[in-house]
Amino acid sequence: MRTQSNLSEFGQALQRTLPQVNKSSSAYQQVSTLSGAASALYLNLLSKQDSRLRLVITDTFETAEQIIQDLTLFSDPEGICFFPHWDTLPYDNQSPDKEAVATRFHTLSRLIENRCHTVVTTPNALMQKILPVSVFSDNCLTINVSEVYNRQDMVQKLVQMGFVRVDMVEEKGEFAVRGEIMDIFPISTNDPVRLDFFDDDLESLKYFDIESQRSGDSLKKVLLSPAKEVLYSDQDIQLALSQLIELKTNTLPVTYHSIKEAIENKMVFPGIESLLPLFYQSTCTVLDYFHEQPQIVFMDQDKIEERSKLYFDEIGNEYQYSLHEGNPTLSPDQLFLPPEILFGNLKQYQQLNLLKSNLDSGTPTQITTVDNAAIRSISMAPDKIGQSAIYNVLTQLKTWNSAESKIVIAVSSRSKADRLRQMLIELEIDVPIESEVNYTDRIDFFTQISSLNKGTFLIIPHQISSGFRWVNAVGETKFTLITGEEIFGPRQKKRRIKKSNIKHFFSSLGDLKTGDYVVHVEYGIGQYEGLKKISAGSSESDFLVITYQGGDKVYVPVDKFHLVQKYAGVDAGAPKVSKLGNKTWSKTKSKVRAEIDDMAEELVRIAAERKAKKGIAYSPESTSLNEFAMSFPFQETEDQEQAIADVMKDMGNTPPMDRLVCGDVGFGKTEVAMRAAYRAALDGYQVGILVPTTILAQQHYDSFKKRLENYAVNIGLLSRFQTPKNIKKTLKDLAEKQIDIVIGTHRLLSKDVKFSNLGLLVIDEEQRFGVKHKESIKQIKSTVDTLILSATPIPRTLHMSLVGIRDISVINTPPMDRRAIRTRLTKFSDYVIQEAVNREIRRKGQIFFIHNRVESIHQTGQYLNQILPRVRVGIAHGQMAERELETIMLDFINGEYDILLATTIVESGLDIPNVNTIIVNNSDRFGLSQLYQLRGRVGRSSVQAYAYLLTPREKVLSEIARKRLTILQELNHLGAGFKIASYDLELRGAGNVLGAQQSGHIIAVGFEMYTAMIEEAVSAITNADKTDKNKVDEIKLKLEAEVNLPDNYITSMNQRLDTYKSISACKSEDELWDVRSSLEDRFGVLPTTVVNLFDSIQIKLMAAEMDIVQIEQRTDQLDIKFTDLFQPDPIKITGFLADKAFKPKLLPDNRIQISLQNNKPENILRFLHTFRKKVC
Incomplete structure (x- = not known):
């Protein structure tokens, strides 16, 4: 399917200058010098002449995404499909990412339906053997409104298709049944769908929101494709079991029997996909899903063949590792086509090889080659540090435009387009902004270009790889496509990750289990014992049962469920259970409430005093500041954009800024500080950046130097790593205003540090400074704008409670290219460690090895040197002298060591993108949140990260330890375990923000009640209009009618609990x-x-x-x-x-x-x- 439209005059002229392809079915042709997005343009124009299906092969996943983005600018995006490879290797004992499976199956569905014209893939995906076409087709289901369905048959069909039945749908591949309502989350849609039946008639079909669970837009039909790469049927199971026997010899008995039992019971287990060939008589590749012979388009065949050979070698290494581990292991040939067979098979198709550069002289003469002279590359950059990039680029753009060139600027987002437009308007350049090309209305990209007037630019919010120029026969530039990156500098390619919904996690009772600690507002901390139905007269109602000290029980009626909260404190210890009948709980509440009132009043007083002061009102945001923002090499997340906006607004106001920015390492806090620092420097003010450790000072210094290298900003560093001579010069330059931004440890607070014109103080991890240093900070803060950064996130509920008395920005959105960390739980062995380390070193990376015993850490270092003689090992622990520890850490950051063998001293604030493997020894000794935090030290870049959780060879793990490690191993998405671990970190962050004394209060009454008390205190001080829920609770209501949620209406007890609480907590009609x-x-x-x-x-x-x-x-x-x-x-x-x-x-x-x-x-x-x- 493709939009067949006549090319505009401009399109026809461009088409005539591009090389024509021989349509012979066996022809092989190469086209060179297709710079940037010109390859996509060429393929689009080619499709106007030749409507065949095309299979576009790129060497990497990232290149595939780039070509897809380029293609969707010129072609109908509905007809472009992506078939990615798994984000796992077949022997990882991990299932592939659900989004990857969804994308693959979406493409297979469209191929079967003949609804795509271009498929983009990688050699890794082409080599992989997949479900037979017949099995996939038989496990697709189209659901239409107004048709009749046997609902029980539909449930069985969904299970057969790999969907998992749950109480409430939250992730792709799940479905839930509640009476005549059925929720399904197809893997090929962004939102789940809700089916509303009347008996067996499907009355309505709607999308619904995953967070609110509310219905949205109506649909006429939905196509469901399989939810998993391996599907169970009785016939498949028998075949799999018969073939599994062949792997028994090389498989550990316990592993063999657990997998055999799982298959017999139709249970899905991590890594089942590596056994896919066992379930079917034959397998196939994605090429078997094409209904006609496609044209094969290589995006540089040499690179693709090289990549495929490297990948197959890696598969061989993983195969040996899996055999060594005693896992059921199929040979590489059973799971993949070897590269020589794959490329041999591709020779039966017509092939086109597209190259960005000129062909070398070694090209075989029998290959038809065309050097495309009409396309030229674009290369732009500022000529010197401090020179404005926008002026430099515009000089060249105006030169091209004078020759009546059509000029299009493609930027990554609408906000970027708006910002660039403002900058160009200031320079008196006419710039229209167009929405993304709308193919549903049959608008042709080339028609838009033809309609451009001379002297105007077209800005399109569409991310592409890079631009190009089209020149005519006499060398005149007739069309220019340029990207924001080519104007402002390279941008990292990012994929958006869906934001997690953890903000209501602990305010709900949806995951409450018997024995969990709960807080009753009136009676205190007890243990939840379940729901119990109690009859009173002619009616029956549910009661929530809580057990207190001495076995006393409280039965909570449904209209009082909102008085019960799941207990959450700032440490992992069990709270003290309250005793009914004494005054301890009421005294605890009174004490906490009094101190919260004092804290709130103090915060309000400080905020009022600060607002009354006259500080610096910085100049309005300028072209230079916008240009600096545009040069940020990543796409800002929503939370990050909001934090930047908050800071910019504060800096534009007269009262001194005092803002706290919270967010995990790598979430983008530093960029917020850089924007603020650059704005201050533009207005002639100096900036001090205060950090708690020498290592962090060096890291911030390097980051600021790199980010500001093209701008006229001087940056200094004050730390122990500087020589006395350098420190003396830095102090002199600072006093004489030769330094705009200085970064340092508490050395910045020394009396000999004299600023000439300090305007902004940025403090990183303020809670880690001592009392004396905090007093010095307090004195400086009173007169200048202050921005505080915290690497520990805080709960959003606390953030909202403090609105009005404390300026806080929270960055909870994960980085958009953060890949799931692949986690392996395995016994300690030489082979595992060698394989993990060598794999990382092969890709030029580094490794954390966590050994949390100082007394044996040097012995472990000797062991690593023995089994890895060519690997450089550095050792770091808390008992080392501070300077020695800092030197080791800095050497590791600078690449002097391959492995950092360390205790949990591994700096939580450090961001080392090159470290993408972590090995945790004796992992069973760590808590879940501790492991989660340790594992978070890797995976800071777009490179796939690995975590190895080692357990002693001879030790039998306790059930609790085993479950804890298994949960973490399976945490590749934002599931319940992730919420528990991340929320624990947020509670620690709350303690950091509020101080040690308030942390004790959170432990005493639980976090939700503590937050409610803060909200009440703030409301009282700010005279906020709040409904008095206490007044409602005091009303005595006795009804004869039966009041409850029937078990057959909401079958899940946890959902009933959550629903009861939601109803009883309502504060208005x-x-x-x-x-x-x-x-x-x-x-x-x-x-x-x-x-x-x-x-x-x-x-x-x-x-x-x-x-x-x-x-x-x-x-x-x-x-x-x-x-x-x-x-x-x-x-x-x-x-x-x-x-x-x-x-x-x-x-x-x-x-x-x-x-x-x-x-x-x-x-x-x-x-x-x-x-x-x-x-x-």
Whole structure:
């Protein structure tokens, strides 16, 4: 499928200058000098003449992504498909990334449906043997609205297709069934879909949001492809078991039997894909899915063949490793086509080899070659440090434009396009901005180019690899495509990772298990014992049971579930369980609340004092600052952009800035500081950057030097690594304003450090400085703008609670190219360590080896030198002299060592992109969050990272240790284990932000309650309008109607718990109706008992507004008691007493009695609405 449109005059002229391809089925042709995105343009123009399917092969995954981006600028993106290779090797004992599987299967589906014209892939993916076409086709399912389906058959079909049944859909490849509602997350869509049946008729099909679980846009149909690379059927299982026997000899007995048992029970286990050939009589490659012979397009065949040979060699090494480990191991030939066979097979197709550069003289004469002289490359850069890149580039662009060249500038995002447009407008250049090319409306890229007027530029928000020029026969430039990177410097290619939803993790009860610690606001810390149904009269309701010290129990009714919170403290220890009946808990609450009030008042006082001061209001954001922002070599994440915007706004205001930026290492805090520092330097102010360690000072210095190398900014360093002579010169230059930005340790706080014009102080990890240094920092902070960076993230709930009294920006968005860390849990062995280290060294990387015993660390170093004689090993631990430790760390950063053998002293703030393997010895001795944090020291770049969790050969792991390590091994995505580990780190971050004393309070009452107390304190100080939920909780409500969530309506107990809490926590009628609508959307029509539950909460919310403290139902009567504050208008109450429907009576003690037609709560609501309207 392709948009067939006539080329514009411009397109036709360009097409005539490009080389024509011989259409002979056996021809081999090469085209050279196709610079940048010109290859994609060439393929697009070629497709106008020849509509055959094309298989485009690139050497790497990254190059494939680049060519896809280039192709989608010129061609219909719907017809372009990507078939990537796995992000694992076949013997990793790890399953491939779900997104990679989704992309592969999306392409296979489109090939079967004949819905793509170009497939882009790599040799690694082409070599791999995959599901037979017939098996894949049989396991696809199209679902159409208004058709009839047997729902039980559909469930069985989904399981057969590899989907996993869960309580609530959160990830691709999952489905959930709740009555007549079925949720499915296809692996080929960005959002899951919700099927709403009436009996077996499919009434509606909608997308829904994964976080809110609310339905969205409607669909007419959805195509489901298989969810896994290996699918189970009874026939497949029998075949697999019969062939598995052949691998028994070389497999450890325990491993063999566990895999055999898993296959027999249709269980999916990590790495099952490496056994795929066992399940089928034959396998195939992606080429077998093409319905016609494609044209093969190589993006530099020599590179591709070289890459395929290296990959096959690596597969051979992994094969030997897997055999050594005693895993069931198929030979490489069973899983892959060897390179010589692959390229031999490709010779039956017509082949086209596209090259960026000129052909060398060694090209065989029998190959048809065309040197394409019409395409020229673009090479631009500032001529000298300090010269504006934009002016330099515009000089050349104007030269080309004077020759009536069509000029298009492609930038990575709409915001970048807007920023560039502003810069060009300031330079009085007419620049239209176009949206991305819209092929659904049949708009042709070349038509847009033809419509450009002379002297105008077209800016398109579309990322491409690099630009090119098209010149005519006399050498005139007629068309120029240039990228933002070619103007401002190279940008790293990034892939967006979906943001994790962990902000409500501990405010929900959805993962609560029996025995977990919980906090009841009134009774204190206890242990959750489950849900229990209790009958009272004619009705039955659920109660949450909590056990306290001495075995005492509290039964919490459903309307009070919001008073229960999952306990979370800042350390891993178990909290002290409260005792019912004594005053310890109330005293603890009072003490914590009093100190929170004091803290909040102090923060408000400090904020008010700071706002009253007159500081520096920096100049408005200029062209130079915009240019600096454009030269950032990465795509900013959403959180990072917001943090930058916050800082820029603060700097533009008169009151001195005092902002805290929190986020994990590598999340982009340094760039926030660089933007602020550069803005300060532009206005003639100096910047001091204060860091806690010499190593971090050196790292920041190197980062700032590199980032600012093309700008007229002088940077200095003050640390122990500097010679006395250098320090003396730095101090002199600083005092004489010859240095704009100085980076240093606490040496910056010395009395001999004199700034000429300090405007901004950046503090990295303030909590790590001593009391004396903090006092010095406090004095400096009072007069200048201050930006504090923290490498430990904080919970978003705490961030929101502090809004208004503390300026905080939180960067929780992960880096967009952060790859999942491949984790192996294995026994300690020479072979494993040698293989892990040698693999990393082969790709020019470095290794962390964690051994957390100082007394034996040097012995371990000798061992590593013995088994790896050519590898350089450095040793670092906390008992070394500080200067010696710093020297070792710095030498490692500079590449003097291949392995850093260290205790957990490994600096958490360090960011060393070249370290992409970590080996943790005796990993069973570490906690989950500790392992998670250690593992996070690697994988800081786009390179695939590996973590090896070693356990002693002779030791049998405890069940807890084994589960902990297994969880971490399987944490390649943001699942529950990740949430636990990352949230633990966030709680530690909360302690860092609030101080040691407040950390103790978090331990005492739990984090959620602590956060609620902060929110109450802030509301009280800032006079925020908050609903008084305590007033609602104090209302006594006794109904005869049954109020609960039936087991057959919400089958999962954890989801019932979470739903109960969501309902009972509502603070307004609008919020309650929103929850009710969401629940019906997710689970279907509300049963009567659920409607009663919502009505009961609404009754309490309305009663609180009307000063009602008690409502008691007695068969057909209702007694209502008001507070002493209730003073109704005598005329209105007299009129109401005449109401014939409710027959109200006034009773002593501020009570009213009314008559009810039945015991349904809706009748009570009707009364309350009437009473509110007529009396209140």
